[in-house]
Amino acid sequence: MRDRTHTILPLIIALSAALFAIDLFMPLGIAVGVLYAGIVTLAAASSHPRLPFLTAIASTPLIIAGAALGPQHASIPVWVGVSNRMFSLLIVWISAVLLQQRQQAELQLREAKDELEGRVEARTKELADVNRSLMQEISGHVQTEGFLRNSEQALATSRQELRDLAARLLTVQEEERRRISRDLHDDINQRLAMLVVQAESLEANLPASAVGCSKELRSIQDRLTELSDDVRHLAYQFHPSILDDLGLSVALQRLVDECAVRSNLAISFEVTAPPKAIPQTVSTCLYRIAQECLSNIMKHAHASQAKVSLASTAEGITLTVQDDGVGFDTQQVVDNPRGLGLVSMAERVRLVHGTVTIDSIPQQGTRLSIHVPHAEVSV
Ligand SMILES: Nc1ncnc2c1ncn2[C@@H]1O[C@H](COP(=O)(O)OP(=O)(O)OP(=O)(O)O)[C@@H](O)[C@H]1O
Ligand SMILES: [Mg+2]
Structure with a gap:
């Protein structure tokens, strides 16, 4: 210029x-x-x-x-x-x-x-500054999101691992119970029976003068028989052999009868279209669930009546246990589980790819239904 x-x-x-x-x-x-x-x-x-x-x-x-x-x-x-x-x-x-x-x-x-x-x-400079700080914020968010996603993935993996472990524990526990039950029944109980037989033959061969010994021997026989009954009962508690020998329906009927004797409950059992053959894992799962349900009814429900029903359809098999007791808040129990019964029930059902439905209304009773799909059951 x-x-x-x-x-x-x-x-x-x-x-x-x-x-x-x-x-x-x-x-x-x-x-x-x-x-x-x-x-x-x-x-x-x-x-x-x-x-x-x-x-x-x-x-x-x-x-x-x-x-x-x-x-x-x-x-x-x-x-x-x-x-x-x-x-x-x-x-x-x-x-x-x-x-x-x-x-x-x-x-x-x-x-x-x-x-x-x-x-x-x-x-423009101001906008560039804002833009830069926004970019920094976004990259911070992206980083946090990445961390969150990673920890979510880690959480999901450890949850899955825990579930697998729980499933494995349940299976191992069931196998161990079956083994102990078999040992008690087939070994200890047989040996007790042999002792009873031996005591009987010893008593038969005693001279007439040994009246005192004969009395003692009979008392030993009685206690051995008592012990044998207890061992058989214990074996049954560990694993009911009739579940394997006579099937789920018979085992459930017996369970219901036992519970009715032990409590003041009127419990009925009903089977609709009994399943022809159920895999052992499924029958054990349903039996244990029925056991837990009946135990819960006796412990918590204050019910006067209960009903167990087993129904098989083309889709699968359904076990339902219901009572007319006090009921409970299912959401509260899910959010804040107090015992292990319902939790292990859910794990057992998951193991056989089934579903659990719990309908409970306070003061109106509880209805628990388990459905195991056809893929796991050969009807
Ligand atoms: N049939 C029922 N009627 C009323 N309440 C029930 C019934 N079944 C379960 N509940 C309630 O649900 C809770 C959880 O049951 P769950 O079987 O998981 O635990 P628990 O029976 O208390 O303990 P555990 O089974 O480990 O011995 C119970 O404490 C009880 O309050
Ligand atoms: Mg329980």
Whole structure:
């Protein structure tokens, strides 16, 4: 900008000098005066805001001096020359004022533009800062989300591992119970029976004089028989052999009868379309669940009646145990389990890919239903 003023200024001086020189040789310089307006216009091309005005100021004495010192012509009246110079001065000053105004307007426009650009730049910077902090926040969220997803996955894996472990424990426990039951029944009980037989033959071979010994021997026989009954009962508690020998329906009937004897409950058992063959895992699972349900009824329900039913359909097998007792808040028990019965029930059912449904209304009784699908049951 400064360079342009430096170029224009000598040009203005040169042109003004040339015009003044021409004016000195032209009679009255009629048209020359107006050309100073052109020099003022040229001054407007410089970046200096006051240059057109200064040029007009400098041109004024030159226009007047040019008229005074230039050649006079007798045929041209003085008033023509005076009005010509007045007109030239008017044009020069109007041009200067207008150009000055235009330059001021341009300057204001430039300032406004600069200010706007400054504001845009500041706003852009602000936005870039906000954008950066947003990006940081987003990347933080993404990171947290990743951590959360990983820990969720780890949690799901450990939950699955726990479930698998629980399932394995249940299976192993059942196998162990079956083995202990078999040992008690087939080994200990047989040996007790042999002892009873031996005691009987010993008693038979005692001389008539050994009355005291005979009494003692009979007492031993009685206690051995009692012990044998207890061992058989214990074996049955560990694993009811009739479940394997006679099937689920018979085992359930016997369980119901036993419970009815032990409590004041009126328990009924009903079988609809008895299943022909049930895998051992399923029959053990359903038997243990029925056992837990009846135990819960006797412990918690304060019921007067209970009903166990077993039904087999084309889809699978369903065991239902219901009572008319006090009922309970199922959600509360799920959220805050107090015992292990219902929890291990759910695990057992999961092992055979079945489902458990518990409907319980306080003061109106409980209905627990287990459905094991066809895939696990050969009907
Ligand atoms: N038939 C029922 N009638 C009323 N309440 C029941 C019945 N069955 C279960 N409940 C309630 O559900 C709770 C949980 O039963 P669950 O069998 O899981 O545990 P528990 O019987 O208390 O203990 P555990 O079975 O480990 O000996 C019981 O404490 C009881 O309040
Ligand atoms: Mg229980």
